[in-house]
Amino acid sequence: MTRRGLLLIAVVLAPLASGCGYNSLVSADESVKAAWAQVENVYQRRADLVPNLVNTVKGSAQHEEKVLAEVTAARASATQIKLSVNDLSDPEKVKQFDDAQAKLSSSLGRLIATSEAYPDLKANAAFRDLMAQLEGTENRISVERKRYNDAVRDYNVKTREFPTLIAAKIWHFKPKEPFKATTAGAEKAPEVKF
Numbered sequence: 001m002t003r004r005g006l007l008l009i010a011v012v013l014a015p016l017a018s019g020c021g022y023n024s025l026v027s028a029d030e031s032v033k034a035a036w037a038q039v040e041n042v043y044q045r046r047a048d049l050v051p052n053l054v055n056t057v058k059g060s061a062q063h064e065e066k067v068l069a070e071v072t073a074a075r076a077s078a079t080q081i082k083l084s085v086n087d088l089s090d091p092e093k094v095k096q097f098d099d100a101q102a103k104l105s106s107s108l109g110r111l112i113a114t115s116e117a118y119p120d121l122k123a124n125a126a127f128r129d130l131m132a133q134l135e136g137t138e139n140r141i142s143v144e145r146k147r148y149n150d151a152v153r154d155y156n157v158k159t160r161e162f163p164t165l166i167a168a169k170i171w172h173f174k175p176k177e178p179f180k181a182t183t184a185g186a187e188k189a190p191e192v193k194f
Contacts, residue, residue, distance in 0.1 A: 021164025025173050028155035032176050035148040042140040043078070043101060048192045049137060050075045050108070053130045057115060067107075067114045074100075074107040088152075096176040108134070149178040 054068050069103045081098040112131070115121050159168040167173070 020159055020167045021158065021161075022167040022171060025155075025158055025167055025171070028151070028158045029173065031147070031151040032088065032155045035144070035151040036085050036088060036159075039141070039144045039148050040083075040145050042137060046104070046134065046137045046141065047075055047079050049130060049134050050104070053108075053111070053127075056124065056127045056130055057111060057121060064172055071104075071107045071111050074104040078104040088176040089174040090178050098179060105138075119141075145179045147167065152178045153177045 050071060054071055058068060078100040081097050081100045083093055087093040115127070121127050158164045159173050159175055
């Protein structure tokens with residue numbers, strides 16, 4: 001085949017290849033991976049704060065060993081369960097990861113409630129700083145989970161839209177799992193009574 005013939009084939013095939021959606025699927029998949037990496041980053045930040053928080057509380061609330069042990073065990077469990085970007089299409093693995101993180105959140109909530117009984121602890125500057133960092137981290141987790149869900153939505157839409165769904169099927173781009181509320185009753189607002 002002549003050089004001119006190859007050039008003609010390249011000119012004809014280039015628009016067809018770009019129109020199939022493969023590149024947009026790759027881009028969307030990479031956005032999901034980047035968003036997931038950021039979710040992992042903020043979860044790791046929280047896991048790193050927990051031992052400092054537990055040690056600060058230990059000094060002021062020594063007889064609260066059960067709560068401290070619970071938080072430590074929940075942190076260990078949450079850091080043991082890893083969820084790779086390849087597992088994001090598996091609803092069961094996503095649920096296991098989310099359940100472990102929810103358990104850590106719950107035990108941290110009990111630790112914070114326990115700390116209310118210790119005025120010396122609440123006055124401790126290190127405790128206050130750690131609590132502020134933990135609160136900021138929880139907010140970051142919420143923001144990053146939303147960004148991840150947005151990236152997953154964009155990706156999943158591309159895997160179902162024509163013509164990219166053809167490329168998704170050919171190259172086995174599977175839908176990803178978004179984060180969902182795992183707390184029972186999370187869909188209704190809490191009732192506050194005075």
